[in-house]
Amino acid sequence: MKQIFFLLFLISYPIMSQQVTPKSAFLEKWTNSKEYLLEIAESMPENKYSYAPTEREMDFRNQLLHICGNMLWLSTTYFSEEIFDRKKLSENAPDSKIEVIKLLEKSFDLVYERVQNAKDESLKTEVDFFAGPKSKLQILNLLQDHVTHHRGQLIVYLNLNEIKPPKYVGW
Template structure:
């Protein structure tokens, strides 16, 4: 039942993202995406660093993902979507990994972010403009790139709210 809920939640978020992303105005080039993505990776790693080890499995409600699950989900979904919809090669790491320690979690986040960045960078302008089927909808691969970015932001924001609920000041946001 929990797995079905997660699948429906992801599908809902992706559906909204594709529906709202008619064009990609926040990043007009893949070089800009790459720089923004690297910044997001560093920000995510800082968020993980700030959360105490004893709170990695905190969840605000029994139906919510834990902090650790939010981070694993945002990372693995990015790489999984990249592999399945952006012509990604077989990852050299386990997309289904369940990191236990903070060091393992940070290593997994880094691997997923780096995989996504290199997959996106390998796409030609023609491939980015191709319309594909994704989760029962149609969109360009460029829209899928924006969807991945929005999805990460959504789940990282949830993880940050978990920190704040314990009085922990999150790392300062920087967009560039």
């Protein structure tokens, strides 16, 4: 019996280890994060995209655009050879709900593609960051944390408008 378990371990270990790398874990979580945020963006009626609970906070639309901008900045700067152009992004910011959602989806997909194409060992690479040197793995964590932070705000916006948020999707 022990031999069977050992054989199963030898067969399954390479498969399991491929599914638990930091990159594969991030990509799985990123896909779920995308689907969840798209559901949230869809839940808010277009006429409420300008809603902000206070003057200090961004409205719903600008929260989504801020999320997109951060994703594009971090993925371009740390996972591509391109130069990020914040001015171009802000000048071409979409107005309608459907355009914002398309940009959101495109931004998530671009991050996914760039991270998927990154070599696993490159995540250990230290990069210059405004808050001090960080590894690319820390940049991935920042990408996800930033989305989560603003998504939480958007859930509050939905609740304040008597709109039931979509069911949470985690891992």
